[in-house]
Amino acid sequence: MRQALEGIKVLDLTRVLAGPYATMVMADLGADVIKIEAPGIGDDSRQFGPYVGDESAYFMSLNRNKRSITLNLKEEKAKEIFQEMVKKADVVVENYRPGTMEKLGLGYEELKKINPGIIYAACSGFGHSGPYSKRAAYDAVVQGMGGIMSITGEKGGRPTRVGPSIGDITAGLFSAIGILAALHYRNQTGIGQKVDVAMLDCQVAILENAIARYVVTGVVPKPAGNRHTSITPFEPFETADGEVMIAAGNDALWEKLCEALGKEEWIQDERFQTNPLRTKHVEELVPMIQEITRTKTTAEWLKILDQAGVPNGPINTIDKVIEDPQVLAREMIVEVEHPVAGKLKMAGTPIKMSETQGGVRAPAPLLGQHTEEILKELLGYSDEEIEDLKKENIF
């Protein structure tokens, strides 16, 4: 089976998370992602724990399916090699602080002279324009500035950081979308372009209804805990051994829930007949439901609520997630054999395609593992030339 992005060459100068996430998505879809790393050091995240032997599990999870070449881009000769590679490539991706590539003489304006069809994606904290452009950002900084923390957390509690680095990950996803849209345009016109994605911008783009709520009502949204602010019951309830999420999104589901709880009489209760009424009386209703949910285990409730057709689910910890039957059936946990680290489980691709299914084909590369292979294959270098470059510390 062919892959959707087979034949697309991506030169990947990214490090750590946002950029590598974007190129991982593309590599999972079949693109040939060539990771260009600094000799001896490589992607900073090669130093991030936890380790399997000497290999970073963090790095291995994000860099499967990619090849690695080292190049010391401070050397003129290495810059020339990079430029030769750009001539043969479709996409360049970098997540340096704005200005860094220009200082190296490898900014978009330079590269497009070499290859006008090149798609150049820059993923940065604040973007390539605006007053904060040159400032450094981390996920925690953009989660704070972008508003998501201010609407996450316990009701009445303080702003709370989202556990995974959502600032990086959403920037990676929007970068991949921008690159693919630019690729479509290039397929039609032959014209490449620069795609500039900022982590902060992406945080604004995922605020969902919070902006609308504020601009229409003037009320500043706050952390709202785990319940839905306008649908009831729609939150986790305590069970005999944990919690169960119950999401009764409309009146029909509420009736099914009453039956599942053995409280058919609540269907007629005037306080609970419509969703607005249930929301109004939430302080009374939640303890009434909880009194019942506490009498059985989470596993028992999942079964009862499933049979009743009421949307529900456990609050899974990671050990449970990676063993969940649906997660496994969808191949969302894959095991990859790494030549040094051995077997490692990681997330699969969530994009399931009927003609060109992507997935994990190869483990993450060792630092510079494919340098010679790529110099030969892409640029036609001889063993002798490669030997010379090695002596000059170009890679």
Next chain:
Amino acid sequence: MRQALEGIKVLDLTRVLAGPYATMVMADLGADVIKIEAPGIGDDSRQFGPYVGDESAYFMSLNRNKRSITLNLKEEKAKEIFQEMVKKADVVVENYRPGTMEKLGLGYEELKKINPGIIYAACSGFGHSGPYSKRAAYDAVVQGMGGIMSITGEKGGRPTRVGPSIGDITAGLFSAIGILAALHYRNQTGIGQKVDVAMLDCQVAILENAIARYVVTGVVPKPAGNRHTSITPFEPFETADGEVMIAAGNDALWEKLCEALGKEEWIQDERFQTNPLRTKHVEELVPMIQEITRTKTTAEWLKILDQAGVPNGPINTIDKVIEDPQVLAREMIVEVEHPVAGKLKMAGTPIKMSETQGGVRAPAPLLGQHTEEILKELLGYSDEEIEDLKKENIF
């Protein structure tokens, strides 16, 4: 300026959030998104508050740049019209529960007979395979099941829901990526395909290092509050009037931070010389820093830390986000004039492109606003034929 996805026709059967988010991203990039809605009712989210007049601000934020046609897909004649539209379209997107489109006789297997090049994207709670496939899901359910809640929240606290509906939004983003990858493949081969994206799968895909940490160490990750688990100092600190996020990601930044705090002597302090040491002594260090940060306002610290080159930022509430100079400079808040509701602010597109900049060109459509226009333009219907369809309650 041309748009990246100009000329791409998307038939959009989606409702509420995950699907509409995917088609919004495509519409922002220039695709012609035709929203097909049930007559009289339309997308459920037209009923979601807050309202501006009679129009839902929730709906308007997510459906800008789209056109609306109503079709009663339970009627044979309407199905025929839809099939005629499929012949002229590039993409169909739906977020029904799996099986719904098949029951209507409009599943992918049927549609590809009509148009083998069609790209059919299905975005559902659990996906089109696996034991939970037919179950209904809401954002809260997949946030609970997918593990993100279990690693979000106060240290020692309970699992916490992410404020925005990240379960829907990430599924929308992965759907857009899948569609664009399929479009690239179709551009090369002429072959269409089905793209199947599940909200639960996407939650697994964004767990970041949590899976690696668990599978390598066997320790189940828990909510870790607002501090970075392995970098110090890297968390919000209290100021005289709020909080400031300080992210001193390495030793050089730590030294700059000490200078900014007026505590150069800490640079030599043996407890704090390296990041592992600072992390080990975090319980001592945080109150020491907080004692100083409390002496000035957040605005003062932002200025001092910026000058010192230490990554930092405020914890912005939504009112502050939409007035932030960088957010405004990047056109991440746009004001759209709606024919009925008037002006409404919403998030712009975070994908900035040098050749084909996308953005918000048109307000969200009224229900069925473009029915006649689309029937004429796409299918060449006459006024008379349209009049007949109207009488038959087809739209």
